[in-house]
Amino acid sequence: MAFPGGRRALAIVVTLVILMAGGVTWALWPSDPVVKGRDLVISVMDGPADDQRVDLDATFYPPASGGRAPAVLLAHGFGGSKQSMREEAGRLAQQGYAVLTWSARGFGRSTGQIALNSPDYEVKDVRRLVDWLAERPEVRLDAPGDPRVGIAGGSYGGAIALMSAAYDNRVDAIVPQITWYDLADALFPDASGKGPLNGVFKKMWAGIFFSSAAERLAPDGGAGAGGLAGLAGAVTGSGSTTGNATQGDTTQGTTGQGNAGQGSTAQGTSGQDSTAQSNTAQSNTAQSNTAQSPGATAPATPAAGPTASPGGDAAGGLDAGRTPGAEQVQCGRFMPQICEMYQKVAETGRATKEAVDLLRRSSPISVPGRIKVPTLLLQGQRDSLFPLSHADANARAIAATGAPVEVAWFNGGHDGGDGEADWLYDRTTGWFDHYLKGASAGGGDPAVFTVTRDGGRDPGTRRPVLLHATAGRYPGLSGAERTTVTLNGPQQPIANPAGGSPSSISAVPGLGGLLGGNGGGASLALDMPGQAAVFESAPLTKPAQVTGSPTVTIKVYGTGEATLFAKLYDVSGGSLPVLPSSLVSPLRVTASEAGTPVTVTLPAIDRRFDAGHRMRLVVSTTDLGYATPAAPAVYRVALESPTLELPVDAALRTPATGPAWWTWAMPLAAILVAAVLLLTGSVRRRGEAGDDPAADAESAGVPLVISGLGKRYRNGEKAVDGLSFRVEKGQVLGLLGPNGAGKTTTMRMLMGLIHPDEGEIRIFGTRVRPGAPVLSRLGSFVEGPGFLPHLSGRANLELYWQATGRPPQDAHMEEALEIAGLGAALERAVRTYSQGMRQRLAIAQAMLGLPDLLVLDEPTNGLDPPQIAEMRRVLKAYAERGRTVIVSSHLLAEVEQTCTHVVVMHRGRLVSAGPVGDLLGAAPAANGAGPRLEDVFLDLIGESR
Amino acid sequence: MSPAKRPAPDPTGHVPGGGRATPVAVDGSDRRADDLGGRAPGYAPGRTLPLRVEFIRQLRRRRTMAMFGVLLALPWVLVVAFQFGPAGRGQGSLRLSDLATAGGLNFAAFALSVSANFLLVVAVALFCGDTVASEASWSSLRYLLAAPVPRDRLLRQKLVVAMAYSAAAVTVLPLMALLAGTLAFGWNDITVPGTGEVIPAADVLPKFAVVIGYALVSQLVVAAVAFLLSVGTDSPLGAVGGAVGLVIVSSILQAVEALGSLREFLPTFWNSAWLDALAPEPDYSGMVKGVAVSVTYSVVLIALAFRRFRRRDVVS
Structure with a gap:
């Protein structure tokens, strides 16, 4: 692309690419959650008699919006800790929620033993956390001691959300994910419907589930963590989809070292607040003994470390640095009775009544009719641990109380899949926005039942696309x-x-x-x-x-x-x-x-x-x-x-999303832009037309008037500078000048091919602009011929004349062809022509229609002497009809013999103009043999010999 | 100028050579002198460069012929290639390529899918990128402009003709594939790739028209880019290559998952959305978006081309 135009087009392309790259950067730029959590320890009393103290390791994220905001408790999955929920908590806090995450008893740095979401232990812990939230100045209250609070979590955390809602009526909305309805049925399923006592032991999942607490004891995760990673990863799947499992493990592995210092500083900062609250807590008699002031217990906890359980909790607590005892390797941080139950059923492969009862105490099946809060159930389609039937049972149980329930089957679960972390997060916040903040649901039908489906492939990348089919009713597993x-x-x-x-x-x-x-x-x-x-x-x-x-x-x-x-x-x-x-x-x-x-x-x-x-x-x-x-x-x-x-369920439909707004906005905008481009592009031309009377009546008879013409090269050097001359009818004008004198540039401006920088050209009184109709009276041959090489000479001339749109009889085609004198070669393709043949054909083309003004640039180049003589005669005869001919040449003898008048140019300027005779007469005879144009010319341009 | 020919009498009665003074010429000259409008008799800007003329100018070019030759031959080459394959291969598979021999319609869909991403792009880029640039390289552009054909009109007529040739190229391939496939594999109902459903041929024919129409529209961007480049350069290959290059860059970018929904605005992103029209329940949303993107880019690019050409100094 040797031309400036090509360069500019290239520049446009490059600009587009840069814009695209900018868009990529913008889209990928990482954004950190601004809200930072405050680590703290909340001491609670639980157990059947409320006499066992547990220190829960928690993090509180104040709402970014400030003021009093609804609270959300984020519960982690089995094998995780509060760290698993950090990212989601930060995002929720950013959206105006007070968020509390905690490590459940027996996990992370919290003390105590795992009681499998027992109403006596974990559920009581959550009630104390709700108490704690009720004291926070950041949390909106429904009534004194009753904060506006929702609970969300996956798997183990989902179950605590359900159980807490059953046992604490202060909970306002829950979003349990991939969790169970009946833990006994999950571990002892029976597809014939006879219940867990008849069920088949799901040994691999059960083994992973129960051994994962023991895994926590291994100083560095251990080799067995692989299977567990799947559990922990899926359980905490509400965070980021990838890398969760490993992240959970490393967090666990390193807590032992980094804790003390970090913990104590955190306590120090939160100590003030907490002391103040402990007073109010004590005034509330029912809760005073359980809601311990975190400030008071703080000094002991970090020093003791997460695994040393205060308050005489039996075997659960374990120092990571010590060699674990027999019961500890067997049961990990499980409560002994749960461990015992597991040992028994795992050995026989059959459920016992006691085991079923124990497991069901931790399951929503044990609290029929008590979960009465709006519930969004998110269950994974790829889940062999807690399959869709558990969400179905939960949905039916909760819906029976009249509470709003929505169910979504997403692509994920304990067996992997996409996870859809972002979508789950959006649904969760949507649920809380509606039921905690009271925001009205975004328009459209409520998606009571949503199923993630394979949406084929992305048209661009051909990667799988997930679609969400929705229905206004949840039909259950038996279908509509x-x-x-x-x-x-x-x-x-x-x-x-x-x-x-x-x-x-x-x-x-x-x-x-x-x-x-x-x-x-x-x-x-x-x-x-x-x-x-x-x-x-x-x-x-x-x-x-x-x-x-x-x-x-x-x-x-x-x-x-x-x-x-x-x-x-x-x-x-x-x-x-x-x-x-x-x-x-x-x-x-x-x-x-x-x-x-x-x-x-x-x-x-x-x-x-x-x-x-x-x-x-x-x-x-x-x-x-x-x-x-x-x-x-x-x-x-x-x-x-x-x-x-x-x-x-025929009602499940992928919403036919109407065309995105940009599908109509973009073309309209484009048309607008195009209009602006075209209109602004023609302003300059309009302006020129405006100050130009359609024709100058005075000079209408004059074939050519050039006045003050100037044109600069791109580098600023003037190709034509202040050129003015006039050509009358019947003249044969020679345009003389050495190479670079500006002859060709002038002729190009004459043809309307390039725009003059200053001055004007008038042909028959009309100013020349690109495409000006008056150009139809001009015949031109400038800078070599231009033909379509694949067409014959005759076809070229015929098509050219047809392109002018003028009547065929005006063409005088035969006369023109006569001048070309190509004979039989006329029917051959132009690409076979010699230089001279093309030249003659081009001159013939210039004469088509016998134009009033004929402009020829170096017409005799490439012609042999007889042809030159003939050309000379043709031009003279042409001008005799009252037409005008302009010939540029550097062959001085040629001009001298052909032209009546001459214009001499040098470096873009006019040097001399007038009849050839005058020019010759003015010059002194050099050597007695009469003046020669050559001498005059050289004299004029200042290069006298 | 030809001494041999000059003495020969002109059968029309117009005297050649020395007797060049014809009554017509003298009359014409006088009339012109009176015409203050300053234009030659019979000249009207709106009549310059008729479409028919431009069609003929382009038709007899070798590259036009060669391109159509390739497009018409490709389906037959594919038919022969499929004959070589072992019979029954891929039976039960529901990939578009394995279903190609299921019938004429399937074959045409396959032929379109394999050629849309490159061959048709090259064809369209050739017709639209070559049109002005080749005139510039032959120097015939300046004589057309001095004829004078007004610049906007020249561009418009060339654009219309180039688009028409492009449309012919995009249309002729699936139609020939339909013919070749029907002759080779029979006129059967279409088997939908992916799901294996069978749709009656009569039902799918109108959809096939939609598919071809969409393939046309999705090539608009290529046409517009090529045309803009064509206006800016006098190297036809540069214009064609530039347009094809942009398509390649766009295809590469759309494979970058990280771009997310930004990719939807890449000009090539929706190019295979026409597959959705052949589904049992046709989904036109992708095609609508594709049309929107395509129209948006091409309108702006073509406006740019006109703007550039109006202001340009033609020096070639």
């Missing part, structure tokens, strides 16, 4: 309506392998995050041959969107108690069968020779089975995640009914 698909398959024998190994694989706890594709498509599902009965449907004729738990009734033949696992695959012709969300339904059934019918509730899923795919029901005897009997056995499995019932 049901369709059926017919399964086929004979009765099949399946064997339980001795020792329960090898086993089929569905979900592998803790591995989910590593394997989990975002779309929920990837699965490790594997069935062992001989252990699985297969029943398959015909290819689907139309797609089926299943939302909820499909059910099917099978018959189990044989003897004894059979542990079976039912799963529903999506089978396409090409790729591997997909087990949706890697979920499996375990069931325990007593087989009989007559066949025991059992209705199996398959895992709750949201999945679209595409047309052409098959549904495949597999019933297997083993699954890696569950305890299965060691004794070998053979059962036969058949379909009791070939009908597979599928729940459907």
